[in-house]
Amino acid sequence: xxxxxxxxxxxxxxxxxxxxxxxxxxxxxxxxxxxxxxxxxxxxxxxxxxxxxxxxxxxxxxxxxxxxxxxxxxxxxxxxxxxxxxxxxxxxxxxxxxxxxxxxxxxxxxxxxxxxxxxxxxxxxxxxxxxxxxxxxxxxxxxxxxxxxxxxxxxxxxxxxxxxxxxxxxxxxxxxxxxxxxxxxxxxxxxxxxxxxxxxxxxxxxxxxxxxxxxxxxxxxxxxxxxxxxxxxxxxxxxxxxxxxxxxxxxxxxxxxxxxxxxxxxxxxxxxxxxxxxxxxxxxxxxxxxxxxxxxxxxxxxxxxxxxxxxxxxxxxxxxxxxxxxxxxxxxxxxxxxxxxxxxxxxxxxxxxxxxxxxxxxxxxxxxxxxxxxxxxxxxxxxxxxxxxxxxxxxxxxxxxxxxxxxxxxxxxxxxxxxxxxxxxxxxxxxxxxxxxxxxxxxxxxxxxxxxxxxxxxxxxxxxxxxxxxxxxxxxxxxxxxxxxxxxxxxxxxxxxxxxxxxxxxxxxxxxxxxxxxxxxxxxxxxxxxxxxxxxxxxxxxxxxxxxxxxxxxxxxxxxxxxxxxxxxxxxxxxxxxxxxxxxxxxxxxxxxxxxxxxxxxxxxxxxxxxxxxxxxxxxxxxxxxxxxxxxxxxxxxxxxxxxxxxxxxxxxxxxx
Amino acid sequence: xxxxxxxxxxxxxxxxxxxxxxxxxxxxxxxxxxxxxxxxxxxxxxxxxxxxxxxxxxxxxxxxxxxxxxxxxxxxxxxxxxxxxxxxxxxxxxxxxxxxxxxxxxxxxxxxxxxxxxxxxxxxxxxxxxxxxxxxxxxxxxxxxxxxxxxxxxxxxxxxxxxxxxxxxxxxxxxxxxxxxxxxxxxxxxxxxxxxxxxxxxxxxxxxxxxxxxxxxxxxxxxxxxxxxxxxxxxxxxxxxxxxxxxxxxxxxxxxxxxxxxxxxxxxxxxxxxxxxxxxxxx
Numbered sequence: 031x032x033x034x035x036x037x038x039x040x041x042x043x044x045x046x047x048x049x050x051x052x053x054x055x056x057x058x059x060x061x062x063x064x065x066x067x068x069x070x071x072x073x074x075x076x077x078x079x080x081x082x083x084x085x086x087x088x089x090x091x092x093x094x095x096x097x098x099x100x101x102x103x104x105x106x107x108x109x110x111x112x113x114x115x116x117x118x119x120x121x122x123x124x125x126x127x128x129x130x131x132x133x134x135x136x137x138x139x140x141x142x143x144x145x146x147x148x149x150x151x152x153x154x155x156x157x158x159x160x161x162x163x164x165x166x167x168x169x170x171x172x173x174x175x176x177x178x179x180x181x182x183x184x185x186x187x188x189x190x191x192x193x194x195x196x197x198x199x200x201x202x203x204x205x206x207x208x209x210x211x212x213x214x215x216x217x218x219x220x221x222x223x224x225x226x227x228x229x230x231x232x233x234x235x236x237x238x239x240x241x242x243x244x245x246x247x248x249x250x251x252x253x254x255x256x257x258x259x260x261x262x263x264x265x266x267x268x269x270x271x272x273x274x275x276x277x278x279x280x281x282x283x284x285x286x287x288x289x290x291x292x293x294x295x296x297x298x299x300x301x302x303x304x305x306x307x308x309x310x311x312x313x314x315x316x317x318x319x320x321x322x323x324x325x326x327x328x329x330x331x332x333x334x335x336x337x338x339x340x341x342x343x344x345x346x347x348x349x350x351x352x353x354x355x356x357x358x359x360x361x362x363x364x365x366x367x368x369x370x371x372x373x374x375x376x377x378x379x380x381x382x383x384x385x386x387x388x389x390x391x392x393x394x395x396x397x398x399x400x401x402x403x404x405x406x407x408x409x410x411x412x413x414x415x416x417x418x419x420x421x422x423x424x425x426x427x428x429x430x431x432x433x434x435x436x437x438x439x440x441x442x443x444x445x446x447x448x449x450x451x452x453x454x455x456x457x458x459x460x461x462x463x464x465x466x467x468x469x470x471x472x473x474x475x476x477x478x479x480x481x482x483x484x485x486x487x488x489x490x491x492x493x494x495x496x497x498x499x500x501x502x503x504x505x506x507x508x509x510x511x512x513x514x515x516x517x518x519x520x521x522x523x524x525x526x527x528x529x530x531x532x533x534x535x536x537x538x539x540x541x542x543x544x545x546x547x548x549x550x551x552x553x554x555x556x557x558x559x560x561x562x563x564x565x566x567x568x569x570x571x572x573x574x575x576x577x578x579x580x581x582x583x584x585x586x587x588x589x590x591x592x593x594x595x596x597x598x599x600x601x602x603x604x605x606x607x608x609x610x611x612x613x614x615x616x617x618x619x620x621x622x623x624x625x626x627x628x629x630x631x632x633x634x635x636x637x638x639x640x641x642x643x644x645x646x647x648x649x650x651x652x653x654x655x656x657x658x659x660x661x662x663x664x665x666x667x668x669x670x671x672x673x674x675x676x677x678x679x680x681x682x683x684x685x686x687x
Numbered sequence: 688x689x690x691x692x693x694x695x696x697x698x699x700x701x702x703x704x705x706x707x708x709x710x711x712x713x714x715x716x717x718x719x720x721x722x723x724x725x726x727x728x729x730x731x732x733x734x735x736x737x738x739x740x741x742x743x744x745x746x747x748x749x750x751x752x753x754x755x756x757x758x759x760x761x762x763x764x765x766x767x768x769x770x771x772x773x774x775x776x777x778x779x780x781x782x783x784x785x786x787x788x789x790x791x792x793x794x795x796x797x798x799x800x801x802x803x804x805x806x807x808x809x810x811x812x813x814x815x816x817x818x819x820x821x822x823x824x825x826x827x828x829x830x831x832x833x834x835x836x837x838x839x840x841x842x843x844x845x846x847x848x849x850x851x852x853x854x855x856x857x858x859x860x861x862x863x864x865x866x867x868x869x870x871x872x873x874x875x876x877x878x879x880x881x882x883x884x885x886x887x888x889x890x891x892x893x894x895x896x897x898x899x900x901x902x903x904x905x906x907x908x909x910x911x912x913x914x915x916x917x918x919x920x921x922x923x924x925x926x927x928x929x930x931x932x933x934x935x936x937x938x939x940x941x942x943x944x945x946x947x948x949x950x951x952x953x954x955x956x957x958x959x960x961x962x963x964x965x966x967x968x969x970x
Contacts, residue, residue, distance in 0.1 A: 614881075616874050618778035620958045643757060646779060664958055666906045667874035668881055 180208020182570030255565030770948030790818025
C-alpha cells in the first residue's frame, strides 16, 4: 500500500495570496493514500526540507508530493532532500501550483484553490506509480571542441587548455582573431584591440593543449555529452604549412588582386594571402576561387618563387575526425547589409559607409594608414554624420532587437575621428543612448564633452547629394524640427546579426535557435551558457549580440562548464530516459526517425526464445537519450516507455481528476 | 478486367524457376462467383488462381503472418494494395528482395452485389506503385477528391460529429476483425490489448469500443490506403472508412497533400516534421 506525503508551500505570498493553502492540505488529506499532509511558508528552505525528511521516517512514506513552484526551479532541491532521508530521489513528484495555478488565476481564489487541489491529486496519483530510478554513469572523452576562433573561441580554448584539457579549435577562415582583429581601439578604455588580442592568438598557437585547425569547418557531430564524434573538413589551403616559413615572397609576387575582406574591400589582397600581417597561423592560403592557376591552369608564380616548395596546387580537402566530450560554439556575428535603406542612397552614394569600414580606415594597420577618407575622392572628411540603429530596432526593414554595441562603438568612432582629424565635427543621429555597462555612461559623457559632437535625437529620413556633399535630412525630436546636415561622410551603424549559416550549424549540432538565427540558451537567466543539448555551450554573439567584456565572460563561463563535465572519468546522467520493450517492438523505426538526438539505433534479436530467426528492434542509447518522449508518442505498439513518465503514471494522473 | 491466365502463367513460371516459396493470390469461393485469398505452395495448384473485378481483398495483409515470414513470396497487388505494401517496406516489415510483385493497373473491383466499390470510384492511384511486372493498361494521374459522405461529416460541428460517430459505431462487438484484416496492423501486441491500456476499457464518458476504434483510426491516420479490407471483414457492417477517410482528408489538406504509401520512404504526416506544418486545426 502506497503511503504518500504531501507538502504544500506558501511560497511566501506567491501562492498563498491566490490559493487557499490550508484548504489544499485538507483536500489532500482526504486522498486514501495520503498519510501525511502539511503546509509551510517556504518548503525549499532548510526547515521546510527538514519537515520532509522527518516525515519520511516518521510516517514510513513511500512517495512524496511537493506542491510548490515549477519543478524546473526546485525539483533538484527536493530530490536531494529525499536522498538525504535515505529515500530514492525519483519517488518525488512536484505539483506546480505556482506557475500553473496561483500566478495565472489571480482573480479567482476559489477556482485557483480547486485547481491546486486537482494538481495535487494528479501528482499523488502519479507518485503512487513512481519507480525507484538510479542515475546512469557514462564515460567521458576529455577533449573539447571549440567552433570559432574569434575572441570568444580564443578565450574559451585558452581557459579550457589551461586546465590541462585538450582542445580542438576549429576556425573557418585562414586565421583566428575574428571580428576583434579588425577593430582599432575598444570601448570604454580605448585599449588597442590588436595589442590585447594578438598575444592571446599567439598563446593559442603555442599552447601544448590546443590543436588549432584553421581554414576548416565542422561537418558532423554525432554522439552525446562526453562521447561526441566530430567530423571536420579542413579546406585545401594549397600551401604545406609544415614547410612554409611565412616569408611572404609568394604573396608579394602573386599577380592576382582580390578585394580584401579584412579591410572590408577597401583595398586589395592577392590570391595567395594571409588575412592580415598579425595572422595566426601566419601562413598563406590560396583563394581557390580567384587563383588563375587553379581556375585556368595558368600562372604558377608562387610555386616558382617559393624556396621551400610549399605550394601544392593538387592539395585536396581533408576530413579530420576527433573524439570530443564537450563543444563550445563561438561563431560570432555578421553585420546587417543596409541595402534596404534606399532612401539613404545606400549603394548609390560612395560616401556612405558602414561602421566596420570606418573602423578599418581609422585603424593603424588599415588600408588608409589610420586616416579616414571619402571613398569617392580620397579627401579627408570634415563633417561626418553617424547614424545609429541601422537595421536594429527596425521592425519594418531590419530586426526588432537592439544590437547592443552600436551606441558604444559610435561614441568610440566620434573619439577616433576627433583624434585623427582635429578640425572635424561629428553629428550623431540616435534613438536612445544605451550605455549600460561598467564605465560606459562615463565614457559616453566624456566623449560628448571632448569631441563636442552634435547629438541629434531622431531618425534620418533621407540623404541626397548636393555637389560633392551629402545632405542628411532628419528630425531633431528634441526641438521638434526637421534638420539638414551637410556631410562629407556618412557612417551607418549597421545591426549585429547572426552568421548566415548559424541555423545550419545549429541543426547539425542539434541545438535550437531563435527566429533570427541565434542559438538558444537552455534558460535565459539561470542557464545562459548551456544549450538544451547537454555538453554543448554557447559563447559570444552566437547566442545574442554582445560586446567584448560580456563575450569574454561568457567564454570563460563555458570553459568552467566544460571543466565541470570533465571533472570525473564518468558523468552522472538523469535516469528519466526511454526504454524499449523488445517483445512489443515491431521494428518499424518511426522512433529512429523522430528522435531529435539520434539516440535510437536498431539491433537484431532472436525471434523467440532460442530461435535462430532474427528480427529488428529499436535500441536506445542511454547516454544520448534526453527523455523528451517523442519516441513514446510515435510508438504505435506502445513498446517504448519513458522512465518517470510511464503510461501507467500518466493514466493514473488522468483518472484521478 | 480478367488476368487469370497471365497470373497463372507468372506463378507457374516463378515456381518452375524456383524463385518463390509461396504465391498469394485469389481463388473462387467454390459456392458463388466471389473470391477468397489463397496461398499456393506448389506449382500443381496454380490452376486455382483467378483474377477479375471480384478480386477485392488486399493480399498484402498476408505478408504480416508467419506463413510468409522469411519466405520468398509472389503476390498480386492492385493500386491500393501496392500503397500498403509500400508502407510495409518503408516501415521495415517486409524485405523487397524476398518479394515478387505482380502489379495490376486496376479498373476497379465490385462488391458482392456486383456494384463498383465506392473506394474504386474515388481511387487516385489505380495502378500498382510497387511491381516487378505490370498487367493492364496504365491510367492517367487522377486528382484527389473528397467524397460526399466526408463532406457531410465536415459540415457537422465537433460535438455533433462525435455524437454521430458514437451512434454509427455503437454496434461494434470488439471482435478485432478490422485489425486482423488490416495489412498495416502488424504489431505483435496491439496497444489496445496491453495491460496498461486501461482507458480502452471505457469510462463513464465514452464506450470502450468507441475509444478503441478512435485509437485504431489514429494509428492508421496518414497510413490508411482505403483498401477497405476492414469493412469487408466487419461482421457488424460498420462504415469504418468514415474514420479513415476523415483523417485522410484532414491530413491531405493540412500536411502538403500527403497521401499514404505513394512515395517509398514516406512514413506519413505523424512521423515527419516540416517547418510548413500547421498547428491551427489541432485545438
